[in-house]
Amino acid sequence: MPAPHPLPKNPPKHTLLEDIQGLTIGLITTAIGLSFIAQLGFLTGQTAGLALVISYMTHMSFSWVFWLINIPFYILAYVRMGKEFTIKSALSVTALSILMAYIPPLMTFQTLNPFFGTIAFGVLTGFGLLGVFRHxxxxxxxxxxxxxAQDHFGIRAGLVQIAFDAILFAVAFFLFDAHVVIYSLFGALILNGVIAFNHRRDIYIAN
Incomplete structure (x- = not known):
């Protein structure tokens, strides 16, 4: 059996065109996944989950809430992750906010099984986020x-997100019906599982 190829010391970098197509596909996939739970009135974790909670309780547009609450994190991103990462993240957040203003109205269902919708959300959003991370x-x-946490402490990104989500869903139990939170937690576990098992920089070597 041949020996595995060693990882190169200087991994290849994505071209600008590769970044554009990769981020575009990842963001559209993420927006479609989020549209499933928005249609069901469910939640998710992370910043998007917080934005959904605020949106449901205040009747503000998810797009505006999501865009606004991300602003303080750009400072942290710039200090710890660099200029390129910060600019790409700001553009990605803005693009997703715009997509979420237009895609959900195009995805209305007469019948949407909550179990199927939750699974579709977790898988689609998980793979969409992988595409965003990998660029x-x-x-x-x-x-x-x-x-x-992953880059500086060696903790898997998906595992860190699960910890944050646990706190968010614990609070959600006091604000929403139990079945909404349970389905939402199921979807978040699928999403974070996809990221935890697939976001491996020791295997995926392009930058």
Whole structure:
């Protein structure tokens, strides 16, 4: 059996065109996944989850809430992750906010099984976020903190997000019906599982 190829010391970098197409596909996939739970009235974790909670309780647009609450995290991203990561993250957050203003109205369902919708959300959003991460970007907020923990402390990004989500869902139990929180927690576990098992920089070597 042949020996595995060693990882190169200087991994290849994505071109600008590769970044554009990778981020575009990742963000569209993420927006479609989020549209499933928005249709169901469910929640998710991380900054998007916080934005959904605020949106449901205040009837403000998710797009505006999500964009606004990410602003403070750009400072942290710039200090710890660098200029390129911060600019890409700000552009990604803005792009997702715009997509979430237009895609959900295009995805209305007469019947949407909550179990299926939750699974579709977790899988689609998980793979969308992988695409965003692999092109040196994030969707801001807690995703920035998770990536910092992974890069500087060796803790998997998905595991860090699960810890944040546990706190958010514990609070959600006091604000929403139990079945909403349970389904939402199920979707968040799928999403974070996809990231935890697949976001491996020792295997995926491009930057």
């Amino acid at each position: 040196k970007s994030s969707l801001g907020g807690l995703g920035v903190l998770a990536l910092i």
